[in-house]
Amino acid sequence: MRIVIQNRAGEPIYQQIIDQIQAAILSGELQPGTLLPSIRGLAKDLQISVITTTRAYHDLEQAGLVQNVQGKGTYVQPQDPALLREQTLRQVEAGLQAALDAAKIGQIPPATLHEMLDNLMAAGGEDHE
Amino acid sequence: MRDIATMMRLDWTTTKLHSIWWIVGLADLALVLLGVFVANTRFLMLGAAAGMASSALMMPFVGSQQHGLEGMLALLPLRRRIVVWGHYGFALSLVAALVLNFAVVDGVTGLIRPAEANLSRTLGVAAGVFFFFVLTTAIEYPMLLKWGFERAPFAVYGTLFGLCAVLGLVAYLDPFEQVVVWPTVAAGLAGLLVVLGGSLMISLHVYETREI
Amino acid sequence: MNERLNVTNLAKTYPEFALGPLTFDLPAGYIMGLIGPNGAGKTTTLRLLLDMAQPSSGEFTLNGAKTADARQQARDDLGAMLDSTTLPDAWTMKDVDSNMKRLFPHWDSQQFMKLVAQFDINPKTMYRRLSKGTQNKVNLAVALSHHAKLLILDEPMAGLDPIARDELRQLLQSYIQDGEASVLLSSHLTDDLAQFADYLLYLIHGEQRFFGETDTLLSRYLLVQGGSSELTAALKNRGLGLRQTSVGFSLLLPTADQALATGLVTSTPDLDTLMIYLGKRGEDHA
Structure with missing residues (x-):
């Protein structure tokens, strides 16, 4: 799984995360059912705040690309x-x-x-x- | 109760424990040896005990680099009132230990010079030293707790100087020639308890809201 | 929701300085940065939270405790480090470990010695013989070694080189991994903080200028730059921290007023830039 963010890219970091995960899902790189990194784990790995990753995952869920399952994690949704x-x-x-x-x-x-x-x-x- | 013991133990371990026992041991040895050659070393013992007790009493307040350890205590699970009780407990245990030490040295010296051995005199002097240092504690501690060591030097040294002068006077007048009069001692003890109690109450009040 | 800190109208008045009123919360599992110029009141705020000073007004709840006495008893749940934090002169790291074991129910010797090694501290050296910077590291190690639910750290990054700062960041982000523990740290190295702090509390001259999510603060203002002739009265009015030079001007403009900057060069300021333009007094008018 590949997410690379740039601090000074101009685009907000949470948006960069959304874009990259979205692209990976749409291209089939991330198959439906795949478990994404946890919100906290991702924040630590990318050295960013938990609120930022939470927002990214939330927006992805709103867009129907992933689903947050309480207690388990965030899974890639099958796409229509x-x-x-x-x-x-x-x-x-x-x-x-x-x-x-x-x-x-x-x-x-x-x-x-x-x-x-x-x-x-x-x-x-x-x-x- | 256990917390107070914890605090007392903390006071004992934060003071320069190793050095004090070395000094006490050496002083004891020196005094006993001296007793072989010189008469009436009792007053020297008094002086030595006085010096040791005065500096040792202030140790809980002189922590790192001449600042107190309040910065550390504020972060420990010890309530402020426990800190105060613990400091007083430390002082009393310290004084008791030093007085006991004095009594033992005096006893040993008495063995070397049986002519000078005088139990009631020894007891009287020990009691005097004990009174003196409990008084010192009672007067100094509220000041040290309110202002910390850096801000209370005059008060501390002033107390010591004043009380030492009194002690010198008492030693000079040497009222302990007579047999110890128990009612006097009892009254003195009661008075001391009252003073100590009052001091403790003031300290508890002062330290509760002290800014660190 | 679990809150590690809940502060309402906390204020402290000194003869030369007034702090507050401050109102903010820190939920469990997050990092809050306390930022502001030197002298803004950051350390005073932390001292109030640590009951080292009594507030003039207001109240706060820390780890659920509402009174100073209750908070003092629950110090096992709190790990703190300030400049005034100290340890006895004669203690070595082993002495620290054996004593703290008796004092903190949740003391973790393994964790402490691991940090001592990681921070390159000689376990046999007495506290007073360590440099001030190393002493700070010891106090930090102590704060991190008893599974505290809340860490309050005053300028822990100060005096650390970038490598050490990065290591500390990793430590702190790991510390909140379980979603239970939170961290409140003050810092004047704000660019580091803007990255990983979830919340920011921004003080200027004793006043609370902002509290909220880091992203919210950063999207509040635009940096506007242009030529001298492009500086309109409206911009002067709504802008903050105006700087004029022979080659143009720059100022901070509330994002809500961005229409005023049409045609000019605008960008989102980073936290350092934001603080520079808001200055020591938080200039409210250009």
Whole structure:
């Protein structure tokens, strides 16, 4: 299991945890039924606060990706492909909307936006960490 | 009860225990040897006991680097009143031990110089020393408990000086020539108990809210 | 929920300094950092919690005990370390162990000697012969060696190199693993603390400026930077800790007012930056 966080990445740490676990679950790297590290164990391993890991796991549970079982731990939930697709679509939509909002403030014309999207897709849309 | 014993034991172990018994042993030896050559070493013994008791009585209050051990005591499961009782218990046990020591040395010296052996005189002097140091405790301890060692030097040394002067006077006048009068002793003891009791009450009150 | 500490309107007034009122809680199984500039009242706060001084007003419950006497009796459940904590001059580590065994019902000799070794302390050296830093480590080891449910530590990180600080962090995070024990530590090395402290209590000049989850404090303000001409009256009004130089300005802006900083460079400040801009007096206006 792999979770790597960066303090100064700009993104809140709990969000980084959510993103990485989510990615691992969606890609199948983390199979349904897998027991995740305990909230306290993870906090200690990542050298962060218990509240942070608690929040990450809580949000993951809200998103239906994991389930906290009292006294036992947190387990990866089986994912419904249709639901997954729906969620991913929503995420993409949110990302695009954010881009549009930023473009509006910077008064960037639609043509430039399309160009930027094409360039990014051409570059393979690779993971940039 | 057990807590008080624990506190007394703590006082005994935090004082420089090893050095004091060495000094006492050496002093005893020196005094007995001296008794072989010199008469009336009794007064020297008094002086030695006085010196030892005075410094030993203050030991619970002089902890690390001349600060008290209040910082440690505050973190131990000992209630403040227990700390006070324990300190007094320590003082009394210390004085009793030193007086007993004096009596033994005096007894041994008496064997060397039978002419000077005088049981009632020895008892009288032992009682006097005991009174003196219980009085010292009764006067000093409330001050030490309220102000700690660093802030109460004048009070402490002043008491010692004053009482030593009184002791010197008593030794000079040497009222113990007569046979010990038991009613006087009983009255003195009662008075001492009252003073000690009062001192204890003051100390308990003072230490309960003392800032550490 | 189990609370190790429950403080309500705790205050102490000295002739030259007033502390409080302070109100905060520390639930079981969490770490709270007590932060603030030097002289803010951190040590005074801890001394109040340890009943070394009596509060002028307010009250608190520690490990469930509401009175000073009850708290004093329950010292086995509390491990503490302050600058004024001390041990007898002549004691070696072995003396510490044998005496503490008699004093603390839950004393763990193995744990103590393990820490003594880990902290590189010679078990045969007398306390008075140790350096002040090493003496602090001894007192810390004592605090950590009787399974206390609450640790109260005053600047335990001070004087430690980064390696030692990291080791201490590990120790403290392990200490709360069971979800029962909690830790309250004061520190002026705040960046370390911001990482692993669940809660923060932030004091400035005796006043409680913030208490809550670390993340909440850190997301309360934005650091805004811009050119001198971009400094509007509104920014001056709402901002804190304004700094102006020949090359521009910077200030802290409450996140709620972030619209005022449109077009300017904004970032989330780290705890050190936050404290610098809030300063010794917690400037409320630029």
